[in-house]
Amino acid sequence: MSAVLQVVEENDPFLDKFFVGEMLKQLKALDSYGTYDGWSNAKILDPLILTKERKKEIPVIGDPDEITLARVKAYYSALAATLEHETNLMAVTLVNISHEGFGRALVMVGKLIVIDKVLRDTHRFGFSSVEAMCEQSEKLIAKAKELLEKYPGAATD
Numbered sequence: 001m002s003a004v005l006q007v008v009e010e011n012d013p014f015l016d017k018f019f020v021g022e023m024l025k026q027l028k029a030l031d032s033y034g035t036y037d038g039w040s041n042a043k044i045l046d047p048l049i050l051t052k053e054r055k056k057e058i059p060v061i062g063d064p065d066e067i068t069l070a071r072v073k074a075y076y077s078a079l080a081a082t083l084e085h086e087t088n089l090m091a092v093t094l095v096n097i098s099h100e101g102f103g104r105a106l107v108m109v110g111k112l113i114v115i116d117k118v119l120r121d122t123h124r125f126g127f128s129s130v131e132a133m134c135e136q137s138e139k140l141i142a143k144a145k146e147l148l149e150k151y152p153g154a155a156t157d
Contacts (some may be wrong), residue, residue: 026075049126079141080107
C-alpha cells in the first residue's frame with residue numbers, strides 16, 4: 001500500500017473482541033523477524049483492512065504474495081482457535097491456495113468439516129473494516145457451532 005495512511009484507529013472498540021485477539025496472536029506468530037515488535041494492535045491489523053482507495057491500488061487480476069497468503073492462513077487459524085475456545089473441541093485448519101490465488105480453506109473438528117470456503121482472488125484478501133472482519137468471523141463460527149450441535153458424533157470421533 002503506497003502512501004495511504006493507517007485506517008484502523010487505535011481506539012476501535014472491535015480491537016477488544018476475542019476473535020481479534022486470536023487474529024493478532026496468529027499474525028504475531030508468523031512474524032519471525034520481529035517486525036511487529038513495538039507496533040500497536042491497530043497497526044498490525046491495518047493491512048487487512050481494504051478501503052475503496054486501497055482496493056483501487058490492487059489489480060483485479062494478480063498472484064498473491066507470501067505475506068497475503070500468510071494473512072489468509074492466519075485468519076482461518078484464528079477462526080479455529082476461537083471455535084476451540086468456545087466449544088472446548090480441537091479445531092484444525094487446512095488452507096490450500098494455488099500460486100494464482102485460488103483454493104480452499106477448511107476448518108475441521110474431529111471428522112467434521114465445520115467451515116468450508118472456496119477462495120478466489122486471494123491477492124485482494126481483506127475486509128472493509130475491523131467490524132466487518134468480526135461480523136464475518138461471528139457468522140462463520142455460529143454456522144460451525146450449528147454443525148457441531150447437529151453432528152456431535154462426527155466432531156468427537
